[in-house]
Amino acid sequence: MAVKDRIEVRELEPEERHHTFSEVSLGYTYEMAQEEAKRCLQCKVPTCISGCPVGIDIPGFIREIVKGNLDRSFKILKSYNYLPAICGRVCPQEIQCEGVCVLNKIGKPINIGALERFVADWARENNVNNLTDEESSNTSNAQKDYVDKKVAVIGSGPAGLTVASELGKLGISVDIYEALHEFGGVLVYGIPEFRLPKKIVGKEISHLEALGVNFIKNIPVGYAISPKELLEKYDALFVGVGAGTPKFMGIPGSELNGVYSANEFLTRVNLMRAYKFPEYDTPIRIGKRVVVVGGGNTAMDAARSALRLGAHVTVVYRRTESEMPARKAEIAHAKEEGIEFMYLSTPVTYIGDAHGNLVAIECVRMQLSEPDESGRRKPVIIPNSNFVIEADTVIEAIGTEANKFLLNQFPDLKTNKYGYIVTNEMGQTSIPKVFAGGDIVTGSATVILAMGAGKTATRGIAEFLKS
Amino acid sequence: MENPINEIVEKKRLCKGVYEFWINNEFVAKHAKPGQFVIVRNTEKGERIPLTIADVSGKQFRIVVKAIGKSTLELCMKNKGDVLHDVVGPLGKPSEIKYYGNTLIIGGGIGIAAIFPIAKALKSFNNRVNVIIGAKTVDELILKDEFTFADDLTTCTDDGSYGKKGSVVDVMKDKLRSEKFDVIWAIGPAVMMKYASLVAKEFDTPVWVSLNSIMIDGTGMCGGCRTVIKKDGESEIQYVCVDGPEFDGRYVDWESFIKRLSQYREQETLALESFIKQVGDISWL
Numbered sequence: 001m002a003v004k005d006r007i008e009v010r011e012l013e014p015e016e017r018h019h020t021f022s023e024v025s026l027g028y029t030y031e032m033a034q035e036e037a038k039r040c041l042q043c044k045v046p047t048c049i050s051g052c053p054v055g056i057d058i059p060g061f062i063r064e065i066v067k068g069n070l071d072r073s074f075k076i077l078k079s080y081n082y083l084p085a086i087c088g089r090v091c092p093q094e095i096q097c098e099g100v101c102v103l104n105k106i107g108k109p110i111n112i113g114a115l116e117r118f119v120a121d122w123a124r125e126n127n128v129n130n131l132t133d134e135e136s137s138n139t140s141n142a143q144k145d146y147v148d149k150k151v152a153v154i155g156s157g158p159a160g161l162t163v164a165s166e167l168g169k170l171g172i173s174v175d176i177y178e179a180l181h182e183f184g185g186v187l188v189y190g191i192p193e194f195r196l197p198k199k200i201v202g203k204e205i206s207h208l209e210a211l212g213v214n215f216i217k218n219i220p221v222g223y224a225i226s227p228k229e230l231l232e233k234y235d236a237l238f239v240g241v242g243a244g245t246p247k248f249m250g251i252p253g254s255e256l257n258g259v260y261s262a263n264e265f266l267t268r269v270n271l272m273r274a275y276k277f278p279e280y281d282t283p284i285r286i287g288k289r290v291v292v293v294g295g296g297n298t299a300m301d302a303a304r305s306a307l308r309l310g311a312h313v314t315v316v317y318r319r320t321e322s323e324m325p326a327r328k329a330e331i332a333h334a335k336e337e338g339i340e341f342m343y344l345s346t347p348v349t350y351i352g353d354a355h356g357n358l359v360a361i362e363c364v365r366m367q368l369s370e371p372d373e374s375g376r377r378k379p380v381i382i383p384n385s386n387f388v389i390e391a392d393t394v395i396e397a398i399g400t401e402a403n404k405f406l407l408n409q410f411p412d413l414k415t416n417k418y419g420y421i422v423t424n425e426m427g428q429t430s431i432p433k434v435f436a437g438g439d440i441v442t443g444s445a446t447v448i449l450a451m452g453a454g455k456t457a458t459r460g461i462a463e464f465l466k467s
Numbered sequence: 468m469e470n471p472i473n474e475i476v477e478k479k480r481l482c483k484g485v486y487e488f489w490i491n492n493e494f495v496a497k498h499a500k501p502g503q504f505v506i507v508r509n510t511e512k513g514e515r516i517p518l519t520i521a522d523v524s525g526k527q528f529r530i531v532v533k534a535i536g537k538s539t540l541e542l543c544m545k546n547k548g549d550v551l552h553d554v555v556g557p558l559g560k561p562s563e564i565k566y567y568g569n570t571l572i573i574g575g576g577i578g579i580a581a582i583f584p585i586a587k588a589l590k591s592f593n594n595r596v597n598v599i600i601g602a603k604t605v606d607e608l609i610l611k612d613e614f615t616f617a618d619d620l621t622t623c624t625d626d627g628s629y630g631k632k633g634s635v636v637d638v639m640k641d642k643l644r645s646e647k648f649d650v651i652w653a654i655g656p657a658v659m660m661k662y663a664s665l666v667a668k669e670f671d672t673p674v675w676v677s678l679n680s681i682m683i684d685g686t687g688m689c690g691g692c693r694t695v696i697k698k699d700g701e702s703e704i705q706y707v708c709v710d711g712p713e714f715d716g717r718y719v720d721w722e723s724f725i726k727r728l729s730q731y732r733e734q735e736t737l738a739l740e741s742f743i744k745q746v747g748d749i750s751w752l
């Protein structure tokens with residue numbers, strides 16, 4: 001059987017993207033969504049579901065699109081996924097739901113992410129009630145189970161927001177503490193506007209406020225309020241502080257001006273809106289030539305942001321394109337936009353001038369070794385392959401580690417050898433009253449996994465509060 | 468009626484371009500320890516400005532701000548009754564306050580405000596507290612009447628208009644020649660802290676300095692505040708906002724630290740010029 005071609009989403013033309021942080025993907029029109037939805041075979045045994053970390057009833061929500069029943073479709077999505085407008089945009093679909101769609105065998109998979117986004121955007125634009133029918137009745141009925149119960153959520157990334165939402169729906173009173181001046185975690189300080197408009201995150205947060213969740217910003221838990229105080233004041237805690245501490249390669253010259261971690265670069269650009277300097281006060285140094293080190297989503301986001309700030313950008317990655325962990329769509333976008341890729345290379349020294357400013361980078365070439373026992377081919381340095389490239393700015397996007405800010409003040413909380421919090425299958429930590437989830441438990445992962453962890457922990461917390 | 472959170476409840480001009488504020492924020496006031504700082508934003512579009520907590524009282528805390536660029540200028544133009552857009556804190560590791568014995572506490576310029584709570588706390592731990600404060604000239608010698616608790620207070624000015632003539636580092640050297648100290652705190656402009664650290668090293672005495680590196684989040688998330696600490700032949704990257712802000716100045720790599728302070732010189736000048744154009748004459752400040 002011949003399959004119809006996959007309907008690709010509308011996008012800003014690459015030339016148009018150069019000087020704007022507007023969203024690149026424009027999504028589907030109603031007609032396009034219908035077309036694409038009709039391609040779904042409505043499999044009896046839908047493999048796609050097994051690829052989704054939260055097990056969304058994918059054929060279900062797609063069927064309702066075909067029927068023109070967007071309201072129903074949205075309710076299905078919402079009952080599994082608290083942030084569909086966000087996941088539709090940022091999930092690595094090619095290795096999750098879409099990666100296991102049966103259509104891969106005979107053609108291109110259903111564009112599940114784009115359909116999910118379409119329905120969620122439609123709902124947001126039409127102010128469709130955020131709660132499923134069941135949940136609306138829960139919110140009014142369930143209170144009696146949890147009268148006077150109070151839970152504190154620490155960190156407002158996807159994990160924390162999910163917990164707040166789920167507990168809020170159960171009628172439990174939730175205070176969510178955030179160290180920064182905006183809520184959303186990586187969704188606001190890391191992922192750029194052109195991939196995830198801030199107003200979408202803002203809207204989700206306003207829904208939560210409507211649920212009665214109390215948002216408290218500017219509170220770095222650990223210092224402004226101690227874990228002990230929280231333990232006294234609340235019936236349970238959820239820790240979702242993320243894995244926000246950047247790693248540096250630590251090569252000579254790392255202290256030079258112009259050497260950034262991707263976190264700093266992206267935080268300046270996204271959270272602090274440095275792309276609008278001097279209207280906004282926070283500056284950014286960009287120069288003419290920017291080198292980004294790494295091959296993940298963070299590297300792509302940094303590279304594409306630097307390009308939009310007017311630089312010529314090269315991504316230096318130590319393996320080859322096929323090993324790059326970034327979403328395929330972002331790699332494709334980066335290439336279309338004119339970003340250069342230098343594979344099998346890595347910096348060894350940053351070279352500065354007398355004022356301490358970066359001027360060039362010494363790199364070496366790498367080659368991939370034979371696969372090791374884990375099956376990964378490790379990059380190894382080719383001796384005497386050094387070469388120098390000019391650069392005004394280098395952005396290291398080589399990963400993050402556990403954010404110790406809270407953990408240092410919370411020594412009783414058991415962590416593993418990498419510094420991440422240890423939990424049981426219900427998200428419960430070594431302190432029974434304390435639950436945790438998201439990147440601070442798993443290490444850097446994805447939005448949908450952080451949300452999934454939030455859901456699990458919510459069930460754990462609900463059980464715990466009943467007993 | 469209660470004051471709103473982050474309201475300026477008191478403002479006082481200490482000298483030209485330097486203001487003291489008391490801000491209402493019970494989270495900060497209740498938890499702040501000497502050596503810690505807050506991060507403040509003036510407006511929705513403002514940058515995050517780190518400032519040392521210079522004292523607390525009830526639900527209020529004190530900051531002393533020197534107007535040197537756009538953001539600090541804008542802050543100094545705020546008045547009693549205004550509410551700051553954001554206040555985050557306390558942040559940073561508190562000073563290691565304990566019994567040491569004979570202590571020497573040095574504040575230069577605006578750094579005098581930063582050493583005030585530290586000196587007070589050391590006194591409460593029965594240390595002998597010797598204080599040196601200094602500034603360019605008598606007008607800039609702030610808080611000079613507040614160190615009445617000190618066992619010994621030496622004041623100095625570069626131009627000799629008050630106290631000894633010379634810098635705090637000159638006075639420090641004299642003191643170290645005649646007396647043994649168990650620990651030193653030296654806080655002020657980067658260059659002063661650098662020289663104070665060199666002197667302390669010469670006399671083999673630990674010296675705490677408070678690094679004012681450029682920061683954003685203040686929670687260890689961006690790495691922008693990082694600095695190089697060199698000890699026993701090894702250099703290590705440390706985050707000033709969470710591993711500091713206080714470090715033993717003998718091990719700070721002052722050269723790279725000072726260079727990193729000028730990262731945004733170009734953009735800062737631009738921001739300041741356009742702000743002054745907007746607000747007009749600021750000579751009254």
Ligand SMILES: Cc1cc2nc3c(=O)[nH]c(=O)nc-3n(C[C@H](O)[C@H](O)[C@H](O)COP(=O)(O)OP(=O)(O)OC[C@H]3O[C@@H](n4cnc5c(N)ncnc54)[C@H](O)[C@@H]3O)c2cc1C
Pocket residue numbers: 090091092154155156157158159160177178179180184185186187190191219220221222240241242243244266297298299301327403405406437438439440444445446447448450686
């Ligand atoms: C640049 C970038 C791009 C990415 N792109 C993608 C993508 O395309 N798709 C995808 O699925 N995933 C992506 N990820 C990964 C994804 O964003 C994370 O896995 C996810 O955000 C983790 O969620 P979280 O809730 O665990 O923590 P976070 O999102 O990290 O949020 C933690 C929050 O806790 C706050 N906090 C920390 N300490 C304290 C404290 N002591 N007190 C109060 N608050 C505190 C932090 O300020 C932060 O707001 C990306 C990550 C980055 C950095």
Ligand SMILES: Cc1cc2nc3c(=O)[nH]c(=O)nc-3n(C[C@H](O)[C@H](O)[C@H](O)COP(=O)(O)OP(=O)(O)OC[C@H]3O[C@@H](n4cnc5c(N)ncnc54)[C@H](O)[C@@H]3O)c2cc1C
Pocket residue numbers: 504514515516517518519520530531532533534535536537538539540577580581678679680681682683712728729730732735736739
């Ligand atoms: C832990 C700490 C405590 C501090 N305590 C005080 C204090 O008690 N009183 C006080 O007046 N100042 C204090 N500072 C310095 C103060 O934060 C800066 O003067 C202020 O941010 C400058 O902003 P601006 O826009 O006015 O000046 P700009 O024109 O932006 O900068 C002038 C100079 O200030 C420094 N600077 C710029 N941006 C930052 C930033 N985001 N973070 C830190 N430094 C920056 C740079 O060296 C720059 O060259 C402290 C800094 C730190 C890190």
Ligand code: SF4
Pocket residue numbers: 051052053054055056058081087088091093096097098112113116448
């Ligand atoms: S949440 Fe993510 S993985 Fe699940 S269906 Fe949606 S896009 Fe696919």
Ligand code: SF4
Pocket residue numbers: 039040041042043046047048049058059100101102103110112
């Ligand atoms: S596997 Fe693909 S075709 Fe089958 S139900 Fe899922 S999305 Fe539709």
Ligand code: FES
Pocket residue numbers: 681682683684685686687688689690691692693706707708709
């Ligand atoms: S200010 Fe961001 S890590 Fe210290």
